Amino acid sequence: MLFNSFSFLIFFPVVTAGYFLAPHKYRWAFLLAASCVFYMAFIPYYILILFTAIGIDYYAGIKIEDTEDVKKRKTYLILSVVSTSLLLILFKYFNFFNANFKEIASFLHWNYSIGFLSIALPIGLSFHTFQSLSYVIEVYRRKQKAERHLGIYSLYVMFYPQLVAGPIERPQNLLHQFRERHEFDYLRLRAGLQRMLWGFFKKAVIADNLAMYVGLVFGNPHHYSGAPLLLASVFFAFQIYCDFSGYSDIALGSAKVMGFDLMENFKVPYGATTVTEFWRRWHISLSSWIRDYIFFPLSMGWRKMGKLGIVCATLVTFAFAGLWHGASWLFVFFGLLHGFVLSLELLTSRWRNKISSFFPDICSNIFGRLYVFSFWTASLVFFRAGTFADALYIVSRFPSGISEFGRTVGTALFQMSVAPFRMLFSTLQLYYGNLRFSFLLGLVLVVIVSEILEYKIGLFVLLNKIPKIFRWIWYVVLVLSIMNLGVTTEVLFIYFQF
């Protein structure tokens, strides 16, 4: 079931009402049943895969806790990790690895006859697999007690707000919440609905409208010159942010309404001044997961290599992160690119701090944000483009795009001296075709302003400080915007494909 669907608009109030009406003793069962219904709206029988993964990790967690034998504990951990990961590898990576083995076999003139699987990827597999792995590892590390209640553990994996696209929760944060009594609280309801509304706006209005232009250009990149390619790349940076953070807002908001606090997944990522900082603000649940379960173990294991060890650990971690996003060398390259830049930042941190000390903070911050945004936008081209060749073509056109765009804006600004201000947008709109360019630009400005407000004072803090009448006007504006400016063609949440 998609969040931006009519069925969810019915599902959510029914489930929320049912949750509060149900006796506290049975609320976990009610939520679990609702989460099953939510998941089965996609491919119903895939729930068996989910149950299999739940069964394996539930059993492993108990066995790990019940034994003090180090070898046995490790065995159960490995069994759990391997079998859970195998599910992910089978559905998501089998064809990718198979294609690569086929290429190698062909090169070596070996006979290789294993065919490809034509099975759909279970929705949310990457997310709930990582969430399950996190549980087992934390039990092994003795940082989390094994959950003995199968129903509660199942709900931990299947809790519908975060089931299909995160946040990837940690057991310490989420498990205990299913046992807590949550009474209906109007202020909490309001906070949750505010968050959901903003999430819907970001997804349905901003992300989906930007997606139309991005899809047009990225669908046929060789038909476009530098400026549209650059513009589409910039728009994609905003699209993916609004799409994913919008989804997270809806997830966090719908959980909050019922009294559950999920972890924040984004913290104004485009306010980061280094790529290192960016990854502490972007998709925080994933970046913290790979930091805790891949980077730290690797860097500890390679600590004797000094900085080289950290660099290697960073590259491996980000290659893994790239691969998590998709079964393609493009995604691996995307990850490695980030790993490389992070390593560079690590190795040059002292010099950079020295250089930036010569400049006022505001200059360093502006430069830093431009640097991070530019790098992120360029790296996203490899994320979005269909092929490596297309991605390289697009990125190679950025310099000409910048000068082309600059000339257009310059011409328009010059004409503004004799023409009305609207000439600026008319000129740009004509240049980029009948795609409501000024509207798309307006959407980007909305994102920038909201992010600045979030960074400075907190968007919802501000919202709850303004007089009630303006707050309700804001709600009316958002709802009507979603209803009338949303896109009517199918634009999936980007992270659903992972």
Next chain:
Amino acid sequence: MKIFWSWTVFFIIIFLSQIAISHFITEPWGARTLSETLDKGYDVLYFGDSTVDASADTDTDKAPITEMLRRLKPELSIADLSRSSNHLGLYEAMVGQIAKSGKKPVIIIPINMRSFSPWYDKRPEFQFEKEIFYLTAPSPLIACFYKPLAVFRAINVNAVTFSEFYQTPVYRGKKQIGIVADFNDTVLATTTPENIKTSFMLGYMFDLDAKHRKLDSLRNIIDQADRSGIKIYFYITPINHEQGEKFYGKEFKEQMEKNTDTVCAILKEKKHSCLNLAFSVDPSYFQSPVLPSEHLNEKGRMFVAEEVAKML
């Protein structure tokens, strides 16, 4: 109670605002124009696309075909319901709405052969889902909520995305020669002989299947009109066929004849006459004597007006 009333007022404001927005701001052309036209009780409703009113720079008389027809038939009140890119799918919805109204104007429907080509048929901006929804919705109130229902996928809008459009196969006769993405709009907009030749092929030289969805619309239009006692006249709009034959020889004429015969066969099957003007004029009747456009100049529009007047 205060909270209850706050929420109630909120939802009432949303409801009324949505009705206002959909009526005053976003109501689509077809629904608004048709209802206003029906209220005025015209004798003749002239549907059509840009072939009705496009003119050439050299025209002294830039009147659309409808105006020329009014001069020829002053005893009839004629409403112009043409708009660029309109097609049989939209006309089907419009005729349905007219049939529901109980009114019985005479309807004239030009059939543009280019509208059947994949290049046009699958173009996202020519789907007019919103117009069709407004015209076919069970009640005006539901129509007001078209957009939110579509945004939240409560109704299947069935729009064609640009990526789907670019993957649409393109044919020469029955043979697929590529996909839309292979023929770049921007490139084809430049009028080199090669581009003009390609444009003729894209616009006309597909093999029209009798099961084409727009031909289904044609059948439905006739059935609805017949059930409601509404008189409809059809004509096939002129094509710059001599120019097409210059590029493709006999192949162009034969394919065009086959396609127009397919259309006429349906009309005849439904006991309607088929005024086939596709091959009636030479290049001097067109806005451009060279380009594959059905847009007519003054002489061409007057010719069509006279032929339509003879039908009425």
